Amino acid sequence: MPPRFFGAVLFFLGLDKLTLVNMYYTKDTILFFNGKFQKAMEAGIDLYSQSLHYGFGVFEGLRSYQTQHGVKIFKAQEHFDRLKEGCKIMGMALPYNTEELIQSAYQVLQKNHLTDAYIRPLAFAGPNMELTIPKEVHLVIFAWKWGKYHGENLLKLGISSFQRPNSGGLHTDAKISGQYVNSILATSEARSRGYDEALMLDMNGDIASAPGANIFMEKEGVLFTPQKGYILPGITRKTVISICKELDIPVVEKSIKPEELESADSAFLCGTATDIAGIESINAKGFKKNWNQSLGSTIQEAYRCQVLEKSFSYVII
Numbered sequence: 001m002p003p004r005f006f007g008a009v010l011f012f013l014g015l016d017k018l019t020l021v022n023m024y025y026t027k028d029t030i031l032f033f034n035g036k037f038q039k040a041m042e043a044g045i046d047l048y049s050q051s052l053h054y055g056f057g058v059f060e061g062l063r064s065y066q067t068q069h070g071v072k073i074f075k076a077q078e079h080f081d082r083l084k085e086g087c088k089i090m091g092m093a094l095p096y097n098t099e100e101l102i103q104s105a106y107q108v109l110q111k112n113h114l115t116d117a118y119i120r121p122l123a124f125a126g127p128n129m130e131l132t133i134p135k136e137v138h139l140v141i142f143a144w145k146w147g148k149y150h151g152e153n154l155l156k157l158g159i160s161s162f163q164r165p166n167s168g169g170l171h172t173d174a175k176i177s178g179q180y181v182n183s184i185l186a187t188s189e190a191r192s193r194g195y196d197e198a199l200m201l202d203m204n205g206d207i208a209s210a211p212g213a214n215i216f217m218e219k220e221g222v223l224f225t226p227q228k229g230y231i232l233p234g235i236t237r238k239t240v241i242s243i244c245k246e247l248d249i250p251v252v253e254k255s256i257k258p259e260e261l262e263s264a265d266s267a268f269l270c271g272t273a274t275d276i277a278g279i280e281s282i283n284a285k286g287f288k289k290n291w292n293q294s295l296g297s298t299i300q301e302a303y304r305c306q307v308l309e310k311s312f313s314y315v316i317i
Contacts, residue, residue, distance in 0.1 A: 055178020
């Protein structure tokens with residue numbers, strides 16, 4: 001038997017087992033692990049896993065909703081296609097097709113009696129201390145009840161001293177586990193400074209994104225968002241752009257300087273975990289428009305209708 005990870009973490013941290021597991025799972029939680037369904041308490045990984053030591057892994061984040069047509073995972077095809085593409089980019093052989101992954105995710109929801117939930121598939125490596133692509137790849141799919149990542153309140157953002165990773169050095173268009181150390185540092189710094197979240201710049205000093213969400217700003221009836229190249233072009237970002245087309249809201253993808261935000265009417269973040277989150281201020285400077293009168297508020301309502309499979313034809317600009 002390989003060394004087990006979860007027990008080791010509890011030992012080193014000196015935590016009571018139930019104190020830790022109650023954050024995301026209980027003794028009855030079921031997950032999908034390497035083609036089988038098993039209890040989370042019985043799962044473990046090899047302590048020599050390359051993913052544990054070097055962060056070599058690929059993950060996704062999906063949400064399910066109780067819609068008027070039953071429990072539905074929003075954009076399941078797009079998310080699992082991106083997971084497979086990320087694994088391909090990293091040279092990880094994932095032995096499942098997209099439909100198999102989707103059905104496994106639905107079974108995890110069903111077995112855990114979940115409706116509105118967050119779903120986390122993770123492809124991770126077996127034991128390998130060399131700096132080479134692993135031959136052994138594992139897959140786990142978790143799910144747990146989790147509200148909006150930033151809650152319901154408007155957010156106070158601070159411009160971070162940590163830059164968004166350079167696309168010339170990393171695969172910034174995939175959700176690679178180790179790259180999120182950068183996001184942890186940026187968010188932790190922002191909160192230590194009294195902000196809710198960080199706003200990261202790219203290597204050119206242009207606006208990139210929040211650590212785990214894309215950003216849009218409104219000015220004179222037009223939405224602007226950073227262009228591809230230094231951002232993860234999120235699935236929620238793509239959904240927002242699609243909603244804007246249906247509502248005849250102009251969207252421009254371009255390089256955005258930090259000072260341009262000073263003259264913006266409003267701004268918001270978007271992402272699967274974040275949903276649509278309005279921004280109150282950036283570096284303690286507020287916006288001209290009241291959130292409830294902004295384009296972001298309109299899109300927030302339209303997005304909610306879409307994930308719940310309701311018509312948003314009544315949303316008027």
